[in-house]
Amino acid sequence: AQKVTQAQTEISVVEKEDVTLDCVYETRDTTYYLFWYKQPPSGELVFLIRRNSFDEQNEISGRYSWNFQKSTSSFNFTITASQVVDSAVYFCALKFGAGNNRKLIWGLGTSLAVNP
Amino acid sequence: ETGVTQTPRHLVMGMTNKKSLKCEQHLGHNAMYWYKQSAKKPLELMFVYNFKEQTENNSVPSRFSPECPNSSHLFLHLHTLQPEDSALYLCASSQDTRSSHEQYFGPGTRLTVT
Numbered sequence: 001a002q003k004v005t006q007a008q009t010e011i012s013v014v015e016k017e018d019v020t021l022d023c024v025y026e027t028r029d030t031t032y033y034l035f036w037y038k039q040p041p042s043g044e045l046v047f048l049i050r051r052n053s054f055d056e057q058n059e060i061s062g063r064y065s066w067n068f069q070k071s072t073s074s075f076n077f078t079i080t081a082s083q084v085v086d087s088a089v090y091f092c093a094l095k096f097g098a099g100n101n102r103k104l105i106w107g108l109g110t111s112l113a114v115n116p
Numbered sequence: 117e118t119g120v121t122q123t124p125r126h127l128v129m130g131m132t133n134k135k136s137l138k139c140e141q142h143l144g145h146n147a148m149y150w151y152k153q154s155a156k157k158p159l160e161l162m163f164v165y166n167f168k169e170q171t172e173n174n175s176v177p178s179r180f181s182p183e184c185p186n187s188s189h190l191f192l193h194l195h196t197l198q199p200e201d202s203a204l205y206l207c208a209s210s211q212d213t214r215s216s217h218e219q220y221f222g223p224g225t226r227l228t229v230t
Contacts (some may be wrong), residue, residue, distance in 0.1 A: 106158050
Protein backbone atom coordinates (compact mmCIF):
# COMPACT_ATOMS: atom_id res chain seq x y z
CA ALA A 1 0.00 0.00 0.00
CA GLN A 2 1.11 3.54 -0.65
CA LYS A 3 0.79 5.81 2.32
CA VAL A 4 2.10 8.99 3.91
CA THR A 5 2.00 9.41 7.67
CA GLN A 6 2.55 12.63 9.52
CA ALA A 7 2.13 11.48 13.08
CA GLN A 8 2.39 14.94 14.61
CA THR A 9 -0.97 16.65 14.32
CA GLU A 10 0.00 19.85 16.09
CA ILE A 11 3.27 21.27 17.33
CA SER A 12 3.74 24.42 19.36
CA VAL A 13 7.14 25.99 19.90
CA VAL A 14 8.55 29.27 21.07
CA GLU A 15 10.31 31.48 18.60
CA LYS A 16 13.98 30.60 17.94
CA GLU A 17 13.50 26.96 18.86
CA ASP A 18 14.40 24.30 16.33
CA VAL A 19 11.54 22.04 15.29
CA THR A 20 11.41 18.83 13.26
CA LEU A 21 8.34 17.70 11.37
CA ASP A 22 8.18 13.98 10.71
CA CYS A 23 7.07 12.27 7.53
CA VAL A 24 7.03 8.50 7.07
CA TYR A 25 6.00 6.96 3.79
CA GLU A 26 5.18 3.55 2.37
CA THR A 27 5.53 2.51 -1.24
CA ARG A 28 6.40 -0.60 -3.22
CA ASP A 29 7.88 1.47 -6.01
CA THR A 30 11.63 1.89 -6.35
CA THR A 31 11.23 5.21 -8.15
CA TYR A 32 9.18 7.79 -6.31
CA TYR A 33 9.20 11.43 -5.30
CA LEU A 34 8.66 13.15 -2.01
CA PHE A 35 7.45 16.69 -1.46
CA TRP A 36 6.91 19.17 1.32
CA TYR A 37 4.41 21.99 1.11
CA LYS A 38 3.59 24.84 3.47
CA GLN A 39 0.04 26.14 3.91
CA PRO A 40 -0.07 29.46 5.78
CA PRO A 41 -3.39 30.82 7.10
CA SER A 42 -4.00 32.48 3.74
CA GLY A 43 -4.72 29.02 2.33
CA GLU A 44 -2.33 28.63 -0.58
CA LEU A 45 -0.11 25.56 -0.55
CA VAL A 46 3.44 26.67 -1.19
CA PHE A 47 5.86 24.17 -2.67
CA LEU A 48 9.04 23.79 -0.60
CA ILE A 49 11.00 20.84 -1.91
CA ARG A 50 10.96 17.77 -4.14
CA ARG A 51 13.27 14.81 -3.58
CA ASN A 52 13.53 11.74 -5.79
CA SER A 53 14.13 8.28 -4.39
CA PHE A 54 17.62 8.01 -5.86
CA ASP A 55 18.91 11.11 -4.17
CA GLU A 56 19.40 10.63 -0.44
CA GLN A 57 21.53 13.70 -0.04
CA ASN A 58 20.18 15.99 2.63
CA GLU A 59 19.25 19.48 1.60
CA ILE A 60 19.54 22.80 3.34
CA SER A 61 17.85 25.99 2.28
CA GLY A 62 18.36 28.81 4.72
CA ARG A 63 16.71 27.82 7.99
CA TYR A 64 15.05 24.81 6.37
CA SER A 65 16.65 21.40 6.07
CA TRP A 66 15.43 18.01 4.98
CA ASN A 67 16.65 14.59 6.02
CA PHE A 68 15.76 11.78 3.61
CA GLN A 69 16.46 8.27 4.89
CA LYS A 70 15.34 5.36 2.74
CA SER A 71 16.30 2.87 5.44
CA THR A 72 13.56 4.22 7.68
CA SER A 73 11.29 5.47 4.87
CA SER A 74 11.35 8.93 6.33
CA PHE A 75 11.64 12.42 4.92
CA ASN A 76 11.81 14.76 7.89
CA PHE A 77 11.79 18.53 7.78
CA THR A 78 13.63 20.71 10.26
CA ILE A 79 13.19 24.43 10.79
CA THR A 80 16.10 26.00 12.62
CA ALA A 81 15.58 29.08 14.78
CA SER A 82 11.86 29.13 14.09
CA GLN A 83 10.03 32.39 13.50
CA VAL A 84 6.40 33.41 13.89
CA VAL A 85 6.08 33.52 10.09
CA ASP A 86 6.78 29.78 10.03
CA SER A 87 3.38 29.19 11.62
CA ALA A 88 1.46 27.12 9.09
CA VAL A 89 0.28 23.65 8.25
CA TYR A 90 2.99 21.58 6.60
CA PHE A 91 2.16 18.71 4.27
CA CYS A 92 4.31 15.85 3.11
CA ALA A 93 3.35 14.11 -0.15
CA LEU A 94 4.43 11.07 -2.14
CA LYS A 95 4.30 10.66 -5.90
CA PHE A 96 4.56 7.12 -7.23
CA GLY A 97 3.73 5.14 -10.34
CA ALA A 98 4.74 5.99 -13.86
CA GLY A 99 3.30 7.47 -17.00
CA ASN A 100 -0.47 7.70 -16.97
CA ASN A 101 -0.58 5.84 -13.65
CA ARG A 102 1.38 8.41 -11.73
CA LYS A 103 -0.36 9.32 -8.45
CA LEU A 104 0.20 11.83 -5.70
CA ILE A 105 -0.93 11.14 -2.14
CA TRP A 106 -0.82 13.46 0.83
CA GLY A 107 -0.28 13.23 4.54
CA LEU A 108 -2.79 14.82 6.89
CA GLY A 109 -0.45 17.68 7.69
CA THR A 110 1.22 19.01 10.80
CA SER A 111 0.01 22.31 12.20
CA LEU A 112 2.95 24.31 13.51
CA ALA A 113 2.42 27.25 15.84
CA VAL A 114 5.46 29.40 16.56
CA ASN A 115 4.79 31.68 19.49
CA PRO A 116 6.67 34.90 20.19
CA GLU B 117 3.81 37.47 -9.84
CA THR B 118 1.17 34.93 -8.87
CA GLY B 119 1.47 31.70 -10.84
CA VAL B 120 -2.01 30.34 -10.13
CA THR B 121 -4.96 32.59 -9.41
CA GLN B 122 -8.41 31.70 -8.21
CA THR B 123 -11.62 33.69 -8.04
CA PRO B 124 -13.57 34.31 -6.00
CA ARG B 125 -11.59 33.93 -2.80
CA HIS B 126 -14.74 33.56 -0.74
CA LEU B 127 -18.18 32.40 -1.76
CA VAL B 128 -21.38 31.91 0.18
CA MET B 129 -24.19 30.22 -1.68
CA GLY B 130 -27.53 28.68 -0.96
CA MET B 131 -28.30 25.10 -1.85
CA THR B 132 -30.35 26.13 -4.87
CA ASN B 133 -27.80 28.53 -6.33
CA LYS B 134 -25.55 28.01 -9.32
CA LYS B 135 -22.06 29.45 -9.18
CA SER B 136 -18.69 28.88 -10.78
CA LEU B 137 -15.14 28.89 -9.47
CA LYS B 138 -12.40 30.07 -11.78
CA CYS B 139 -8.75 29.15 -11.90
CA GLU B 140 -6.04 30.53 -14.16
CA GLN B 141 -2.39 29.54 -14.36
CA HIS B 142 0.39 31.64 -15.85
CA LEU B 143 3.11 29.00 -15.67
CA GLY B 144 2.78 27.42 -19.09
CA HIS B 145 1.66 24.15 -17.55
CA ASN B 146 -0.44 21.52 -19.26
CA ALA B 147 -2.11 19.85 -16.30
CA MET B 148 -4.64 21.37 -13.95
CA TYR B 149 -6.30 19.98 -10.86
CA TRP B 150 -9.21 20.64 -8.51
CA TYR B 151 -8.84 19.65 -4.86
CA LYS B 152 -11.23 19.84 -1.94
CA GLN B 153 -9.82 20.52 1.51
CA SER B 154 -12.05 19.93 4.51
CA ALA B 155 -11.04 20.20 8.14
CA LYS B 156 -9.42 17.09 9.61
CA LYS B 157 -9.45 15.28 6.26
CA PRO B 158 -6.72 14.57 3.73
CA LEU B 159 -6.54 16.71 0.67
CA GLU B 160 -9.06 15.21 -1.79
CA LEU B 161 -8.28 15.19 -5.49
CA MET B 162 -11.47 15.84 -7.43
CA PHE B 163 -10.62 16.29 -11.11
CA VAL B 164 -7.55 16.25 -13.30
CA TYR B 165 -7.08 17.69 -16.76
CA ASN B 166 -4.07 17.05 -18.95
CA PHE B 167 -3.77 18.99 -22.21
CA LYS B 168 -7.44 20.02 -21.80
CA GLU B 169 -8.64 16.44 -21.52
CA GLN B 170 -10.16 15.16 -18.30
CA THR B 171 -8.07 12.25 -17.07
CA GLU B 172 -9.46 11.75 -13.59
CA ASN B 173 -12.78 12.10 -11.86
CA ASN B 174 -12.53 10.69 -8.39
CA SER B 175 -16.16 9.75 -7.85
CA VAL B 176 -17.18 13.37 -7.49
CA PRO B 177 -20.95 14.01 -7.29
CA SER B 178 -22.47 15.42 -10.45
CA ARG B 179 -23.37 18.66 -8.67
CA PHE B 180 -19.72 19.54 -9.33
CA SER B 181 -19.00 20.01 -13.01
CA PRO B 182 -15.51 20.91 -14.24
CA GLU B 183 -14.63 22.68 -17.46
CA CYS B 184 -11.22 23.21 -19.02
CA PRO B 185 -11.46 25.35 -22.17
CA ASN B 186 -7.67 25.55 -22.54
CA SER B 187 -4.54 24.61 -20.63
CA SER B 188 -4.51 27.91 -18.74
CA HIS B 189 -8.06 27.99 -17.45
CA LEU B 190 -10.10 25.69 -15.28
CA PHE B 191 -13.60 26.14 -13.97
CA LEU B 192 -15.69 24.32 -11.41
CA HIS B 193 -19.41 24.79 -11.90
CA LEU B 194 -21.51 24.30 -8.80
CA HIS B 195 -25.23 23.63 -8.54
CA THR B 196 -27.59 22.35 -5.86
CA LEU B 197 -24.77 21.91 -3.37
CA GLN B 198 -25.14 20.49 0.11
CA PRO B 199 -23.86 21.97 3.38
CA GLU B 200 -21.20 19.24 3.56
CA ASP B 201 -19.71 20.68 0.38
CA SER B 202 -18.51 23.66 2.39
CA ALA B 203 -14.70 23.55 2.18
CA LEU B 204 -11.65 25.18 0.70
CA TYR B 205 -11.40 24.42 -3.02
CA LEU B 206 -7.88 24.52 -4.34
CA CYS B 207 -6.74 24.64 -7.92
CA ALA B 208 -3.27 23.47 -8.92
CA SER B 209 -1.23 23.09 -12.07
CA SER B 210 1.84 21.14 -13.08
CA GLN B 211 3.95 20.53 -16.15
CA ASP B 212 1.78 17.56 -17.07
CA THR B 213 0.35 14.56 -15.26
CA ARG B 214 3.08 12.15 -16.36
CA SER B 215 6.01 14.14 -15.02
CA SER B 216 7.57 13.92 -11.61
CA HIS B 217 7.35 17.66 -11.13
CA GLU B 218 5.57 19.42 -8.34
CA GLN B 219 2.17 21.04 -8.46
CA TYR B 220 1.68 24.72 -7.89
CA PHE B 221 -1.41 25.86 -6.06
CA GLY B 222 -3.69 28.84 -6.10
CA PRO B 223 -4.91 30.56 -2.93
CA GLY B 224 -8.17 28.65 -2.91
CA THR B 225 -11.84 29.55 -2.76
CA ARG B 226 -13.45 29.26 0.67
CA LEU B 227 -16.94 27.99 -0.07
CA THR B 228 -19.78 28.06 2.42
CA VAL B 229 -23.07 26.42 1.51
CA THR B 230 -26.03 27.60 3.57
